[in-house]
Amino acid sequence: MSLWTNFKDDLTFENFEAWAKSRPAAQGVLFVGNELEELWDEKGDELIAKGEEAAEELLDETLAALKETIAFTGNLTLDLIRGLIPALIEGAQAGYAAIRDGFRGKEPETIAGLTIAVLVAVVFFTLFHEVKTGPGGAGEYGAGNRPSYPLE
DSSP: OOHHHHHSSSOOHHHHHHHHHTOHHHHHHHHHHHHHHHHHHHHHHHHHHHHHHHHHHHHHHHHHHHHHHHHHHHHHHHHHHHHHHHHHHHHHHHHHHHHHHHHTTOHHHHHHHHHHHHHHHHHHHHHHHHHHHOGGGOOTTSTTOSOSSOOO
């Protein structure tokens, strides 16, 4: 017979203790259980207090590390911003100087090239608009402007 078949309806510690006392093999388990109960009664509060202290120390250490990480990240971000804006300004100035020096003495050719580029862009966008909307801007070929029924 097992413990479950003996006590399946009313298994309590008292029933288990009576069962363990009647069997020599189970007395070791009962002895260990009684020793642990006595140890807990004697030192339970002390162990809980130590655990609370250890948890508080761990929490304080974690909070300090988190504060250091936040401060480091904030300082790093500020350093990045402080260095990034002047670098962008210096890059723009260097780019302007390079373009200015490249076109110096070639003003007529530069003006002609820019004029041609603007005209090509205007023609491209005009043709694109005409193809998209149809002749005269009627929108006959625009998306969603086609009949949903088949034409016969």
